[in-house]
Amino acid sequence: MADAPSLITGETKAGDWRNYERVLLPPVKDLHKIDVYEENGGYSALKAIVEDGKFDPKGLTDEVKASGLRGRGGAGFATGLKWSFMPAVDPEKPRYLCCNGDESEPGTFKDRQIFEYNPHLMIEGIVLSCYAMTIKTCYLYIRGEYIDYVNHVQTAVDEAYASGYIGQKILGTDFSTEIVVHCGAGAYICGEETSLMESLEGERAYPRIKPPFPAQSGCWGMPTTINNVETLACVPLIVNRGAAWFAGIGPEKHPGPVLYGISGHVNKPGVYEFPTGMLITDLIEVAGGVRGGKNIKAIIPGGSSTPPLTWEMAREATMDAETLREAGSSMGTAGLCILDEDTDMVAFTRRIAHFYHHESCGQCTPCRDGTGWVEKLLSRIENGEGYTRDLELLLEICDQMEGRTVCALADAAAWPVRWGIRRFRDEFEARCKAESFVSSEMGDGASTETESITI
Amino acid sequence: MNVIIDGQSFEFEPGDLLLQFCLDRGIEIPHFCYHPALSVPANCRQCLVQAGLPARDRATGDLVRDENGKPVVNYFPKPQTSCSLELSDGMVVHTQYDSEEVAAMQADNLELMLINHPLDCPICDQAGECPLQIQAYKYGPEGSRFEFEKVHKPKRVQLGPNVVLDAERCINCTRCTRFTTEVSKSHQLSIIGRGDTNYPMTAPGQVFDDPYSMNVCDICPVGALTEDYFRFKARVWEMSSTPSVSDFGGKGINVDYWVRDNHILRIIPRENLSVNEYWMPDAARLVYERYNENRPQGPTLAGNASDWEAAYDEVANILKAANGKVVFLGSAYATVEDNYLLMKLAEAVGADAPQYISRIQVGSGDNWLISDDPAPNTQGCERLGMNPLDPVLLKAKLAGGEIDVLYVLEEDPIAAGVLSADDLLGIKVILHHYHTTNETLAHADVALPAAMCVETIGTYVNETGRAQRLRPAKMIRSMNRSLMMEAGVGQSRTDRHGTPFDRWYNEDHQIDCQPGWEVLPAIAERLGAPMSYKSPAAIMAEVAEANPAFSGATHKAMDLLGVALQDIGEPV
Numbered sequence A: 001m002a003d004a005p006s007l008i009t010g011e012t013k014a015g016d017w018r019n020y021e022r023v024l025l026p027p028v029k030d031l032h033k034i035d036v037y038e039e040n041g042g043y044s045a046l047k048a049i050v051e052d053g054k055f056d057p058k059g060l061t062d063e064v065k066a067s068g069l070r071g072r073g074g075a076g077f078a079t080g081l082k083w084s085f086m087p088a089v090d091p092e093k094p095r096y097l098c099c100n101g102d103e104s105e106p107g108t109f110k111d112r113q114i115f116e117y118n119p120h121l122m123i124e125g126i127v128l129s130c131y132a133m134t135i136k137t138c139y140l141y142i143r144g145e146y147i148d149y150v151n152h153v154q155t156a157v158d159e160a161y162a163s164g165y166i167g168q169k170i171l172g173t174d175f176s177t178e179i180v181v182h183c184g185a186g187a188y189i190c191g192e193e194t195s196l197m198e199s200l201e202g203e204r205a206y207p208r209i210k211p212p213f214p215a216q217s218g219c220w221g222m223p224t225t226i227n228n229v230e231t232l233a234c235v236p237l238i239v240n241r242g243a244a245w246f247a248g249i250g251p252e253k254h255p256g257p258v259l260y261g262i263s264g265h266v267n268k269p270g271v272y273e274f275p276t277g278m279l280i281t282d283l284i285e286v287a288g289g290v291r292g293g294k295n296i297k298a299i300i301p302g303g304s305s306t307p308p309l310t311w312e313m314a315r316e317a318t319m320d321a322e323t324l325r326e327a328g329s330s331m332g333t334a335g336l337c338i339l340d341e342d343t344d345m346v347a348f349t350r351r352i353a354h355f356y357h358h359e360s361c362g363q364c365t366p367c368r369d370g371t372g373w374v375e376k377l378l379s380r381i382e383n384g385e386g387y388t389r390d391l392e393l394l395l396e397i398c399d400q401m402e403g404r405t406v407c408a409l410a411d412a413a414a415w416p417v418r419w420g421i422r423r424f425r426d427e428f429e430a431r432c433k434a435e436s437f438v439s440s441e442m443g444d445g446a447s448t449e450t451e452s453i454t455i
Numbered sequence B: 001m002n003v004i005i006d007g008q009s010f011e012f013e014p015g016d017l018l019l020q021f022c023l024d025r026g027i028e029i030p031h032f033c034y035h036p037a038l039s040v041p042a043n044c045r046q047c048l049v050q051a052g053l054p055a056r057d058r059a060t061g062d063l064v065r066d067e068n069g070k071p072v073v074n075y076f077p078k079p080q081t082s083c084s085l086e087l088s089d090g091m092v093v094h095t096q097y098d099s100e101e102v103a104a105m106q107a108d109n110l111e112l113m114l115i116n117h118p119l120d121c122p123i124c125d126q127a128g129e130c131p132l133q134i135q136a137y138k139y140g141p142e143g144s145r146f147e148f149e150k151v152h153k154p155k156r157v158q159l160g161p162n163v164v165l166d167a168e169r170c171i172n173c174t175r176c177t178r179f180t181t182e183v184s185k186s187h188q189l190s191i192i193g194r195g196d197t198n199y200p201m202t203a204p205g206q207v208f209d210d211p212y213s214m215n216v217c218d219i220c221p222v223g224a225l226t227e228d229y230f231r232f233k234a235r236v237w238e239m240s241s242t243p244s245v246s247d248f249g250g251k252g253i254n255v256d257y258w259v260r261d262n263h264i265l266r267i268i269p270r271e272n273l274s275v276n277e278y279w280m281p282d283a284a285r286l287v288y289e290r291y292n293e294n295r296p297q298g299p300t301l302a303g304n305a306s307d308w309e310a311a312y313d314e315v316a317n318i319l320k321a322a323n324g325k326v327v328f329l330g331s332a333y334a335t336v337e338d339n340y341l342l343m344k345l346a347e348a349v350g351a352d353a354p355q356y357i358s359r360i361q362v363g364s365g366d367n368w369l370i371s372d373d374p375a376p377n378t379q380g381c382e383r384l385g386m387n388p389l390d391p392v393l394l395k396a397k398l399a400g401g402e403i404d405v406l407y408v409l410e411e412d413p414i415a416a417g418v419l420s421a422d423d424l425l426g427i428k429v430i431l432h433h434y435h436t437t438n439e440t441l442a443h444a445d446v447a448l449p450a451a452m453c454v455e456t457i458g459t460y461v462n463e464t465g466r467a468q469r470l471r472p473a474k475m476i477r478s479m480n481r482s483l484m485m486e487a488g489v490g491q492s493r494t495d496r497h498g499t500p501f502d503r504w505y506n507e508d509h510q511i512d513c514q515p516g517w518e519v520l521p522a523i524a525e526r527l528g529a530p531m532s533y534k535s536p537a538a539i540m541a542e543v544a545e546a547n548p549a550f551s552g553a554t555h556k557a558m559d560l561l562g563v564a565l566q567d568i569g570e571p572v
């Protein structure tokens, strides 16, 4: 980004966010009930499309493209573009949409707000997306531990079926689509798109190699698109208010409303809806400021896998993909974690490493064995038993894992460690023993650990 | 269409995958999870290479060239798994041979693969033929930087009657689970656990009793899955292996016989895509003891030990005295060569053409590698023009006094249920037999221990009409020149097998038996009808020349993979 003017300006790109009107989670009581949702304009986008023909499938896809909507599941891929990868309809081949509600990344807890407070917005979005891609079945995959939300969403789906918004001949038209609520298998990896499809098919949730991409060969080998819950919930808004309205919210390249899940050392952690492009400092203010008025040490901007930023790096950054990339991290799922000055970065990093070690599916060698090794090294550093050379080793193991596996979990596991050490090195070094070799008795370069292990 | 691998250009067919393409051309890239008969999960991550595509001008589609006129290559930002990488025109590939970066990545992967591996090669059955051991030495790092206790997993787990798991050795390549899902379709194995606690297992309470279970031991690239019958029997470097054909049924499964001390210790499938691909049923392996146990030592005359010369004389005398009143039984277990010589002998003594005992039981097979026919050479007999024996007719002949002598080649008519002891009263019986448990043996006037398929040279024709060649895997007491040549014993043992430890010459385990092609000419000679062949290959050359049903089936042509014979229609 050498030639580009810095995007990190310390100025909000979220416009007049203090007067922002919530659209994903509007402050309406009992909005999860279908009649309340309808009273508040619910399902009007669906009617406009299937009854009034506001857009044909291609027109709807183009509208979503024009809105600039980018996936809210972590990778930030352009949604309309993804939809356009679906091959032409082949009457012999079923096509599927998967709505990804597996939400399991530490620091990410925003889809469940949609499940709880505005499930019909997501359902309407699903039906519209199926329309855009001529899909007759959507699997709504919800994290297994969210069993209450599974039941809650199933109720909403049942209501929508009863009202003719889902099912055969929707609203009496020729358009039909089904939604199947699927309870997840209890592993973080099930949220990875190809793993989710394996899990749906009843297989062990091992991610698949790409190519082939899901649009060519997804669920049961059929063309499939997979989108996050929040992504799909944006679609009715785009239909109702137009692509231009959506594109006008937040920064140009990454527009729209977003659910920020704010956790960590703030006074009022929770999910907050605002435009993209919010200053991190503003979001901290929104979340009631730092607990006990402490200074901030680090910010994790988008869920546990996004590289931690020092306060210096984060204080002028805004929450959009381009700016955060320039700042040295990424937007991820917009799940911010605020860490105050008392935070033990070694312990924090070790805890994240523990998560990825525990959640690696174990298919790829670098991820299966690398995540465990990383956790073991970090644990011994945390316990004051590590050596400074361990830090170099950790960085090398990150090199050995990153970009060499089937799915991105290994990258997600490596980043917090790599950037944690790079950006908070003093803290790691302070915990390490400098002397790593027992010189006299061994004399063979073995460390004390090796000695105690081999004897 | 061309691909450039390490600077060398190769032509390829669309759809070719890089790893297989390289392996086919002798370019080795380390790999574990890839197996040509299974799906490609690219999970071991060992076969990484660097690859790229030539840059093309967007408007014209022409190659973009640098100032030296060389095409500019856009490399993929990430290393690619060669097992899953489909070749495309102009692709440029760098393997570990010409990229230090690629070599380093492969070493990195092996370091990670080994951190939780027990490294118990000294007590592991796989050592010496272990892809992990071999590739770790060739492509791995010098040592390990791992200083922690390894992950512990279950050891000595009896997955089923024939397969034992040591989960700590498992590298999670999923070959075994893919085998039961995609090939044998028993779906009995699945990986359980997650991350570095993963290992393959059956469903709770289930037994891995897939009739093809031991194939997973063959394809497991480490010593995690071992054959129960072979565990701790022998180190691979103490054994020799011989490529040959199984006598287990009509499929003609290609195998390697593994031998130490003249004992067959292990039988594993040998790749032949036209026959058994890479597989064989467990039952076909578990017959190994029949080549070692209950074997006769030397000929007997009326139950008394004798020697070969005396036995030949006695057979010749019996046949002369019979004046053509002899019934010859050929055998679907004997080779084409031996059955052919038997036919000639029958002709020489003026008897009817030999018949053979058919054991085919329609529906007894599994439509895969277990045949309806338990015998290996029924087609060979058919093609020679032999007919299946009609037991009722034979019994009648024996009872009616039309017959004085029954000559049996490598068969057991009593155990087969075609004759009873009573039928043989007053009949002279000459028997070529494999085992002391042969039920007809008690009635034999002359018993001639016969070389089994693992000790002879010859041809079997499988049920689809494929002629395949047997090679001697173990020595018999009287190794003749043909056997010596075929076994390569003429060469120095260390040259051929790279080890001085094989006790090939242990005489205790050598069987005093003879192949049919040694015995039958000796008898014919005494009857004044000499058959003179330099070797079984010469016998087969004559058969292939004279009989269109064997056209082309010379030993040379059959070599390791056999020759598909022309169709002769359904066997009668």
Ligand SMILES: Cc1cc2nc3c(=O)[nH]c(=O)nc-3n(C[C@H](O)[C@H](O)[C@H](O)COP(=O)(O)O)c2cc1C
Pocket (backbone or CB within 6 Å): A070, A071, A072, A073, A074, A075, A076, A077, A079, A100, A101, A102, A103, A104, A105, A188, A189, A190, A191, A192, A193, A194, A226, A227, A228, A229, A231, A232, A407, A408, A409, A412
């Ligand atoms: C290890 C891993 C876990 C993931 N978990 C989730 C998840 O829980 N929810 C989700 O929406 N996307 C998750 N993703 C991202 C999905 O693979 C996929 O990119 C996303 O669902 C696409 O939706 P979008 O384009 O609407 O963002 C995960 C990715 C990886 C690599």
Ligand code: SF4
Pocket (backbone or CB within 6 Å): A189, A206, A207, A359, A360, A361, A362, A363, A364, A365, A367, A368, A405, A406, A407, A408, A409, A410
């Ligand atoms: S990177 Fe990790 S989680 Fe992803 S497929 Fe490989 S082992 Fe599984």
Ligand code: SF4
Pocket (backbone or CB within 6 Å): B169, B170, B171, B172, B173, B174, B175, B176, B177, B200, B216, B219, B220, B221, B222, B224, B225
């Ligand atoms: S047991 Fe062997 S074949 Fe099965 S996954 Fe482990 S290493 Fe692979």
Ligand code: FES
Pocket (backbone or CB within 6 Å): B030, B031, B032, B033, B034, B041, B042, B043, B044, B045, B046, B047, B048, B081, B082, B083, B084
């Ligand atoms: S052989 Fe290619 S990844 Fe395993």
